[in-house]
Amino acid sequence: MLDTPASSTSSLVENLDSIETVHIASASHPTQDFLDMEVNGSTPGTESNKKKKTRVIVTSTSMDLESHIANYKSRTTRIDRLIFIADRCPVLQVDALQFAAKELLETVNVDKYLIVLGKLNDYLTSLQRLPMNVDEKWVEQTRLASRKKTDQLEYELRTYRANSIKESIRMGHSDFGDHFYALGDLQNALKSYTRTKDYCTTPKHILDMCLSVVKTCIAMGTFSHAQTYLIKAETIPDLPNKETLGSKLTSICGILSLETGAYYKAAKSFLSIPFDHVNELYETISPNDVAVYGGLIALATFERSELKKLVFENSSFKQFLELEPQIREMIYAFYSLNFRASLDILGKIKNDLLLDMYLHDHVEHIYQQIRKKALVQYFFPFVTVDMNKMASSFNCTVSDLEREVAVLIGDGHIQARIDSHNKILRAKQHNQRSQLYSRATEIATDFAFQSRATLLRAKLLEMDLVQPTRYR
Numbered sequence: 001m002l003d004t005p006a007s008s009t010s011s012l013v014e015n016l017d018s019i020e021t022v023h024i025a026s027a028s029h030p031t032q033d034f035l036d037m038e039v040n041g042s043t044p045g046t047e048s049n050k051k052k053k054t055r056v057i058v059t060s061t062s063m064d065l066e067s068h069i070a071n072y073k074s075r076t077t078r079i080d081r082l083i084f085i086a087d088r089c090p091v092l093q094v095d096a097l098q099f100a101a102k103e104l105l106e107t108v109n110v111d112k113y114l115i116v117l118g119k120l121n122d123y124l125t126s127l128q129r130l131p132m133n134v135d136e137k138w139v140e141q142t143r144l145a146s147r148k149k150t151d152q153l154e155y156e157l158r159t160y161r162a163n164s165i166k167e168s169i170r171m172g173h174s175d176f177g178d179h180f181y182a183l184g185d186l187q188n189a190l191k192s193y194t195r196t197k198d199y200c201t202t203p204k205h206i207l208d209m210c211l212s213v214v215k216t217c218i219a220m221g222t223f224s225h226a227q228t229y230l231i232k233a234e235t236i237p238d239l240p241n242k243e244t245l246g247s248k249l250t251s252i253c254g255i256l257s258l259e260t261g262a263y264y265k266a267a268k269s270f271l272s273i274p275f276d277h278v279n280e281l282y283e284t285i286s287p288n289d290v291a292v293y294g295g296l297i298a299l300a301t302f303e304r305s306e307l308k309k310l311v312f313e314n315s316s317f318k319q320f321l322e323l324e325p326q327i328r329e330m331i332y333a334f335y336s337l338n339f340r341a342s343l344d345i346l347g348k349i350k351n352d353l354l355l356d357m358y359l360h361d362h363v364e365h366i367y368q369q370i371r372k373k374a375l376v377q378y379f380f381p382f383v384t385v386d387m388n389k390m391a392s393s394f395n396c397t398v399s400d401l402e403r404e405v406a407v408l409i410g411d412g413h414i415q416a417r418i419d420s421h422n423k424i425l426r427a428k429q430h431n432q433r434s435q436l437y438s439r440a441t442e443i444a445t446d447f448a449f450q451s452r453a454t455l456l457r458a459k460l461l462e463m464d465l466v467q468p469t470r471y472r
Contacts, residue, residue: 056360058089061351065092069099071286079103080219080284083116084357092355093123098132105135109184110142146183153179170199177212181219190216203236207245210236214252218284223259230256247277251285258293258358263366264301270294271310275319285358291320293359295327299334300369304377307335339374340393346370375404376413379425387423398423 065085072078079100086096097120104113114134121131157172177192193212200206210233217226230252239245254269271294278287285293298311311317311331321328326345333342346367353363371394378393379385391401405425408414415428460466 056088056354058351058354059091061089061091061355062348063089063092063352063355065095065099071288072284074283075103075106077284079107079112081357085355086119088360089355094120094127097123101132105138108142108146108182110139110146112184114139146179149179166199166201170196170201170205173199174208174212177216181216186216186220190220203238204240206236207233207239211248215283218252218255223256226252227256227260243274244277244280247273247280248282251282251290254290254293255282255285255358258297258362261362263297263362263369267294267297267301268310271298271314271317273316273320275316278320287320288323289356289358291317291324291327292353292356295321295324295331296353296359296366296370299331300366300373304335307331334370334374337377339378340395343371343374343395371404372408372413375408379405379414379416379427383427385425387418387425390425 063085065082069078069082072081082096082100082103086093086100089096097116100116101113101120104116107113117132117134124131153172153176157169157176160168160172173192173195177189177196180186180189180192190213193209193216196205196209196212200209210229213229214226214233217223217229230249234249234253250269250273254266254273257263257266257269270290273281273290273294275287278290281287281290294317295311298307302310312335321331326349330342330345330349333339333345350363350367353359359366375394378390387398387401387405391398394401396404402418402420402423405414405416405418409416409418414425417426417428418424419426457466
């Protein structure tokens with residue numbers, strides 16, 4: 001195991017006390033919870049550490065790692081996603097960490113490189129394979145260059161402050177933020193970006209500050225703080241290239257809404273991104289992600305009329321769906337009431353979705369919502385339903401289906417009764433004649449009251465007992 005200075009890695013250690021490990025899709029491949037330290041710079045006390053997490057170990061996946069990672073333009077994003085996949089998928093662990101280590105050699109983040117390589121070598125040793133050698137020359141040269149750059153930036157900032165050059169001070173703090181961000185020191189990066197606020201003189205400066213803070217907060221997991229600065233960015237007046245910029249802000253809004261559980265807002269955001277500006281997406285997601293996130297969340301939250309209008313009649317989003325044929329087929333099957341085909345596709349892609357660093361915590365909830373909607377829509381046109389056939393359509397046992405339907409009936413989503421003996425689901429019968437009579441009586445009573453009131457007022461006006469209303 002490689003030793004790294006405690007001071008250099010203290011900001012990288014994740015508090016894992018509240019994390020559970022769950023194994024799914026059992027396979028014979030050995031598993032281990034190997035990433036004891038978080039390498040994205042979040043610290044105890046952030047939102048990501050406050051809420052209880054569940055680490056799901058995926059032991060079977062059809063993901064082509066190399067082609068999947070190639071979808072992302074940002075090297076930082078590729079590294080973070082590779083580490084996330086390695087942390088949760090033993091079958092891809094070695095390849096993911098090797099790719100991540102190779103990518104890290106093109107950065108200045110020495111601490112993250114040493115952690116990743118150390119974990120990779122631990123795992124290789126457990127498999128009785130030769131460990132990878134540390135590039136000591138690169139480590140030494142990069143650390144020396146980083147120290148020199150820190151000293152240079154400090155000297156420049158002191159000079160700018162002495163000369164009281166506002167724009168230069170802003171740029172100095174911004175450069176420091178970029179430097180700390182590249183080193184993986186997100187806390188100091190956030191401080192530096194925030195300090196530029198007092199020196200912004202144009203809308204462009206304010207926008208750069210807001211986007212830098214949002215980027216850092218997302219990396220740290222402080223999503224509510226990121227939302228505050230996103231709102232500031234969205235309300236800046238007189239911004240140039242608003243259409244192009246809108247795609248980036250909308251994709252950020254989608255990510256933050258997803259992470260905070262605002263699923264309907266997240267779906268609307270992803271579905272409103274124009275395909276013409278696909279190159280302007282926020283750096284941590286790809287066009288394929290827009291299709292996956294938007295399609296899944298829309299299916300879980302939208303009514304049928306909204307699906308038709310915002311998905312099927314949305315020419316821009318349909319172009320995103322072409323990048324992910326499985327998501328497209330799944331949505332079309334669901335809308336066509338072919339629930340078995342739709343749920344089968346969901347089952348096939350579930351493990352891959354659990355390896356997505358934004359979706360993983362929300363997969364179970366989204367899947368539950370989609371299945372609930374499918375059960376409700378399946379029963380809606382019928383008066384009685386054979387639960388044996390319904391169970392076959394949903395690929396489950398009758399007893400499991402009965403429990404699911406009972407919950408939906410209790411929650412008021414299905415108006416029906418379960419005939420457990422005959423395994424039949426019967427819609428509640430309403431006396432339409434009685435309802436029509438009650439409604440007619442209600443309308444007649446209201447009409448009589450209004451008529452009497454009108455006649456009374458007319459009589460009072462005739463006898464000059466009330467003043468007529470005057471309009472100004």
